[in-house]
Amino acid sequence: DGGITQSPKYLFRKEGQNVTLSCEQNLNHDAMYWYRQDPGQGLRLIYYSQIVNDFQKGDIAEGYSVSREKKESFPLTVTSAQKNPTAFYLCASKPHDREVTVEQYFGPGTRLTVT
Amino acid sequence: AQSVTQPDIHITVSEGASLELRCNYSYGATPYLFWYVQSPGQGLQLLLKYFSGDTLVQGIKGFEAEFKRSQSSFNLRKPSVHWSDAAEYFCAVGRLDTGRRALTFGSGTRLQVQP
Numbered sequence: 001d002g003g004i005t006q007s008p009k010y011l012f013r014k015e016g017q018n019v020t021l022s023c024e025q026n027l028n029h030d031a032m033y034w035y036r037q038d039p040g041q042g043l044r045l046i047y048y049s050q051i052v053n054d055f056q057k058g059d060i061a062e063g064y065s066v067s068r069e070k071k072e073s074f075p076l077t078v079t080s081a082q083k084n085p086t087a088f089y090l091c092a093s094k095p096h097d098r099e100v101t102v103e104q105y106f107g108p109g110t111r112l113t114v115t
Numbered sequence: 116a117q118s119v120t121q122p123d124i125h126i127t128v129s130e131g132a133s134l135e136l137r138c139n140y141s142y143g144a145t146p147y148l149f150w151y152v153q154s155p156g157q158g159l160q161l162l163l164k165y166f167s168g169d170t171l172v173q174g175i176k177g178f179e180a181e182f183k184r185s186q187s188s189f190n191l192r193k194p195s196v197h198w199s200d201a202a203e204y205f206c207a208v209g210r211l212d213t214g215r216r217a218l219t220f221g222s223g224t225r226l227q228v229q230p
Contacts (some may be wrong), residue, residue, distance in 0.1 A: 033217060
């Protein structure tokens with residue numbers, strides 16, 4: 001079955017540690033996205049990638065980093081510089097970024113808790 | 116810049132009753148509008164989308180939405196709610212600024228269904 005996988009589903013880290021969230025898709029999509037979801041705030045765009053080896057900052061990129069070395073993978077690193085990292089993180093993809101009308105497909109999400 | 120407002124944070128309806136979830140957008144040009152549903156702890160699933168043409172669009176699971184340009188609204192409706200419809204619903208508008216094709220999401224409406 002084609003889809004997007006995010007692992008792990010729940011992640012716990014101590015403050016000051018970097019942590020990497022995994023996102024893998026086997027849909028052969030060029031474009032991939034990372035969103036952060038906080039209660040009552042909807043989804044906010046962290047980073048996006050239109051194609052392999054390319055990525056751009058979204059609205060709330062500070063304290064985060066990404067890489068796109070392979071088409072199917074778009075890992076997100078939450079660094080110690082991120083002031084409020086506890087949140088639900090969603091990865092999404094779509095065939096290409098050229099058309100806004102093309103649907104985004106979402107993974108199941110990773111809930112990160114930093115204490 | 117685009118923005119999306121979902122005025123109702125939380126709505127409770129009885130099973131079998133009709134449902135309308137409100138969404139207002141702010142966007143200067145032709146909007147590209149989406150409704151997504153999120154079950155607890157899960158990713159988002161697309162219910163329906165509007166780009167042009169008929170202002171009443173049909174989606175999955177018996178949902179429909181009506182685009183009203185004069186009111187800048189894209190409200191989601193369902194004639195008879197089922198207990199399985201309990202979830203969080205997000206309205207989103209497609210972004211065309213800065214060459215990006217990501218989505219701007221509203222803050223969501225949580226739907227509770229009473230037996």
